[in-house]
Amino acid sequence: MKRTLLIFLIIFILMQFIRVDRTNIAVEKDLEIKAPLEIMTMFKQSCYDCHSNEVKWPWYSQVAPFSWTIKNHVENGRKWLNFSIWETYTNEEKEKKLKGIYRTAYAIMPLPTYIWLHKEADLTKEQRSLIRDWTGVRKNK
Numbered sequence: 001m002k003r004t005l006l007i008f009l010i011i012f013i014l015m016q017f018i019r020v021d022r023t024n025i026a027v028e029k030d031l032e033i034k035a036p037l038e039i040m041t042m043f044k045q046s047c048y049d050c051h052s053n054e055v056k057w058p059w060y061s062q063v064a065p066f067s068w069t070i071k072n073h074v075e076n077g078r079k080w081l082n083f084s085i086w087e088t089y090t091n092e093e094k095e096k097k098l099k100g101i102y103r104t105a106y107a108i109m110p111l112p113t114y115i116w117l118h119k120e121a122d123l124t125k126e127q128r129s130l131i132r133d134w135t136g137v138r139k140n141k
């Protein structure tokens with residue numbers, strides 16, 4: 001029993017040597033998505049930790065294996081949708097991403113495991129409708 005624990009401890013310590021790069025890329029405000037303040041506030045509170053260049057890395061993002069999971073979320077999240085570089089997307093891409101926001105804001109985003117650790121990031125039904133309505137207005141422009 002003691003030995004098993006010791007082995008786990010050693011593995012855990014060794015895992016800490018695999019570091020992840022947690023830097024944020026410089027933000028150019030001109031390229032950021034533009035939306036009414038109440039929509040922006042929701043995006044910043046509930047989406048920016050994975051879909052922007054302004055990620056707030058929590059302390060446990062320095063501890064493996066959480067660091068790997070979080071890094072993975074941010075990398076994949078940014079790949080799909082990065083609010084910080086919105087203006088670099090083509091109209092076609094923007095349209096596709098707006099559709100994605102419409103679909104995911106209904107329930108599946110932010111990720112449930114994230115809400116579990118960030119209660120303040122959860123959105124009410126009304127807030128989710130506001131975001132979805134907003135994507136509709138954007139599309140018709």
Ligand code: HEC
Nearest residue numbers: 046047049050073076077080081100101104109110111114
């Ligand atoms: C904890 C990290 C995290 C948060 C917070 C988060 N996302 Fe995501 N999101 C992801 C990841 C990771 C993916 C990539 C999808 C995959 O790998 O399955 C993704 C994918 C997406 C996609 C593309 C997927 C598709 O099916 O079109 C959209 C759109 C999206 N997120 C919107 C949002 C919105 C809107 C919010 C805020 C309300 C949000 N996300 C919050 C991690 C996150």
